[in-house]
Amino acid sequence: MTASTLASPPPNQALRSAKLAAATVLGIVVWFAIYWQLEAFSNWAVAMLPITHGGHLDEALSFFIFDTPKVLMLLALVVFSMGVVRSFFSPERTRTFLAGKREGLGNVAAAGLGIFTPFCSCSAVPLFVGFVSAGVPLGVTFSFLIASPMINEVALGLLFALVGWKVALTYLIFGLAVAISAGWVIGRLHLESWLEQWVLDVRSGSVDLPADHRTISDRIHAGIEAVRDIFGRVWVWIIVGIAAGAFIHGYVPAEMLTGIMGGAHWWSVPAAVLIGIPIYSNAAGIIPVVEALLGKGAALGTVLAFMMAVTALSAPETIILRKVLTLRLIAVFIGVVAAGIIAVGFLFNALFA
Amino acid sequence: MKNIKVLGPGCKRCVATAEMVQSQADRLGVPVSIEKVTDYAAIAGYGIASTPGIVIDGKVVHAGGLPKAEDLARWLAAA
Numbered sequence: 001m002t003a004s005t006l007a008s009p010p011p012n013q014a015l016r017s018a019k020l021a022a023a024t025v026l027g028i029v030v031w032f033a034i035y036w037q038l039e040a041f042s043n044w045a046v047a048m049l050p051i052t053h054g055g056h057l058d059e060a061l062s063f064f065i066f067d068t069p070k071v072l073m074l075l076a077l078v079v080f081s082m083g084v085v086r087s088f089f090s091p092e093r094t095r096t097f098l099a100g101k102r103e104g105l106g107n108v109a110a111a112g113l114g115i116f117t118p119f120c121s122c123s124a125v126p127l128f129v130g131f132v133s134a135g136v137p138l139g140v141t142f143s144f145l146i147a148s149p150m151i152n153e154v155a156l157g158l159l160f161a162l163v164g165w166k167v168a169l170t171y172l173i174f175g176l177a178v179a180i181s182a183g184w185v186i187g188r189l190h191l192e193s194w195l196e197q198w199v200l201d202v203r204s205g206s207v208d209l210p211a212d213h214r215t216i217s218d219r220i221h222a223g224i225e226a227v228r229d230i231f232g233r234v235w236v237w238i239i240v241g242i243a244a245g246a247f248i249h250g251y252v253p254a255e256m257l258t259g260i261m262g263g264a265h266w267w268s269v270p271a272a273v274l275i276g277i278p279i280y281s282n283a284a285g286i287i288p289v290v291e292a293l294l295g296k297g298a299a300l301g302t303v304l305a306f307m308m309a310v311t312a313l314s315a316p317e318t319i320i321l322r323k324v325l326t327l328r329l330i331a332v333f334i335g336v337v338a339a340g341i342i343a344v345g346f347l348f349n350a351l352f353a
Numbered sequence: 354m355k356n357i358k359v360l361g362p363g364c365k366r367c368v369a370t371a372e373m374v375q376s377q378a379d380r381l382g383v384p385v386s387i388e389k390v391t392d393y394a395a396i397a398g399y400g401i402a403s404t405p406g407i408v409i410d411g412k413v414v415h416a417g418g419l420p421k422a423e424d425l426a427r428w429l430a431a432a
Contacts, residue, residue: 091402092416123403123417125362125393130402202397225418323393 017217024220028077035073042066060250067242067288071158075238075284076227078157083226085153087219089117091127098144099135103187106140111179114147115156124320132195133202139187146337147179150312154230158287163294170348171304178308178340185336194329234284241285245292254296261298269345272302273338276309286310301348308341355385355429360396360406363389366419367405374407377425385429 042065051057094117098110124145131141151172160168192200214222261268286307293303318330325333357374361367371387378385390396390408399408403417407428414428 090417092400095402126360126396126404127402129393129397130400133397134400134402198394202394221421 013215013217017215020217020220031073031077035070038070038073039066042069056250058250060246063249063292064242064246067245067291068239071162071238071242071284071288072231072235074158074161075154075230078153078161079227079230080223082153082157083223084219086116086226087214087222089113091117091123091130094144095131095134095136098131098140101137101140103137103139103184106137107143107180107183107187110136110140110143110183111147111151111176114144114179115151115153117144117148124317125323128321128324129199129202132199137187138192138195139183139185141183142186142333143179143183146182146312147176149314149317150179150308151175152311154234154284155287155307155311158284159290162287162291167294167300167304170300171307174304174344174348175308178312178337178344182336182340186332189332191329191332194326194332196324196326199324230284237285238288242288245288248289248292248296252296258297261293261302268299268302269305269349270342272306272345273309273342276306277313277334277338278315279310299349300352301345301350304348305341305345308344309338312341313337355383356410357385357387358390358408359387360390360399360401360408360416361404362393362396363391364404367391370405370407370419373420373422373425374429377422378429381426381429383429 042062045065046058046062047053049061051061094113097113098106101109128141128145131144132138136144156168156172159171261272290303290307293306294300313334318334321330321333355378357378359367359371359374361370367389371389374385374387378387396404396406399406399413401413401416405415405419406413406417407415407420407425409428415424
C-alpha cells in the first residue's frame with residue numbers, strides 16, 4: 001500500500017463527520033439544559049431528606065448533593081473541550097519546538113505548552129528523557145514538567161466555574177510565573193550532572209509519526225476518549241474531594257478556619273504548602289475543597305498555595321522521577337518550586353488583604 | 354512475520370495496547386511477534402516522548418495513548 005492510499009479517507013466519512021458534529025452540538029445543548037436545572041433539583045432533593053433542616057448535616061448534604069453533579073458535569077464539558085484542543089498538540093511536536101530553545105524564552109514557551117500538551121503521569125519519565133536527550137535544556141524541561149500538572153484544563157475549568165474567573169485567571173498567571181521562574185532557576189544552577197548517568201547517555205533519534213492527518217470527527221473522538229479516560233481515573237478523587245469540601249462546609253467553624261488560614265499569621269502559607277506537598281490529588285479533587293475553604297473565609301493566597309502544592313508537587317510523582325533524577329536534584333526541584341509557591345501565597349495575601 | 358515492539362514502562366495502557374495489537378493481528382491473520390520494551394533508555398532511544406509507543410519492523414508508527422483499532426489494522430496490513 002502506498003502513502004497516498006493510506007491518507008485518503010473512506011467515501012462515507014464526510015457524512016459520518018457531519019452526523020457526529022451535529023450530535024456533539026445537540027449534546028452540548030442538552031448539557032446546558034440539565035445544568036441550569038441542577039440547583040432547583042438539588043434543593044428539592046435535600047428538602048425531601050428526613051433530616052433536621054438548617055443544621056450542620058443539612059449544610060453538608062446540600063453542598064454534597066449540589067456539588068457532585070455540578071462538578072462532574074463541568075468536568076465532562078471542560079475535559080471534552082480540552083481533549084479536542086489537545087488533539088492539535090503532542091509531546092513529540094512540543095519537544096521539536098522546544099529543542100535548542102534558549103533559556104528564558106524557552107521557559108516561557110515550555111510553561112505555556114505544558115498547559116496544552118497531553119501527557120499522563122506514567123509518561124513522565126519517557127517525556128523527561130525524551131526532552132532532555134533531544135536537546136531541550138534541563139531548566140526548560142522542568143518548566144514544562146511543573147506547569148503541566150499544575151495548570152491543566154481540569155484545574156482552570158473548575159476554578160473558573162466554581163470559584164470565579166478572577167481566581168482562575170490569577171491561578172493561571174501565577175502558576176505560569178512559578179513554572180517559568182522555577183525552571184529558569186534550575187537551569188541557571190547547571191545541574192545536568194545531577195541527572196542519573198543513563199539519562200545523559202541516551203541519544204534519541206528524531207521520530208516522524210504518520211498519524212498526523214486528523215479529521216474533525218477524529219478530534220471529537222479524542223474529546224470523548226479524554227472524558228472516558230479522565231472519568232475512569234479521577235471520579236473517586238472527585239467524590240472524596242467533594243465529601244471533604246462538604247465536611248468543611250457543614251462542620252468546620254468559620255472562626256477556626258479564619259484563625260488558621262485567614263492571613264493573620266505569617267506561617268499559614270508555608271504550613272499550607274508543607275501539608276500540600278505529600279498529598280496527591282488530581283486538581284478535580286482539590287477544587288471542591290478550595291471552594292469550601294474560600295467560602296469559610298480562608299485567605300486566597302493561602303488556599304491557592306495549598307492547591308499549587310497539591311497539584312505540582314506530589315510524593316508519587318517524585319518517586320517516578322527518582323528514576324531519572326538524583327536525590328539531590330529532586331530536593332532542589334521540590335525546594336525551588338515550593339519557594340515559588342510560598343512567594344505567590346504571600347504576594348496574594350498581601351495584595352488582597 | 355512482523356516484529357512489533359510495544360514501548361512503555363508497563364502501565365495499564367501499555368498492557369492494553371499490546372493486547373489490542375495481538376487481537377487485531379489475530380483478526381487479520383497477520384503473523385506477529387510482540388515484544389514489550391520497558392527499559393526507559395531503550396524507549397527514549399526510539400525518539401518518542403510519550404507512551405505507549407508502537408514500533409512495527411523497526412519503524413515508529415504511534416506514540417502516546419491507546420491506538421485506534423482502525424489505525425492498527427491499517428499499520429498491520431501495510432508494507
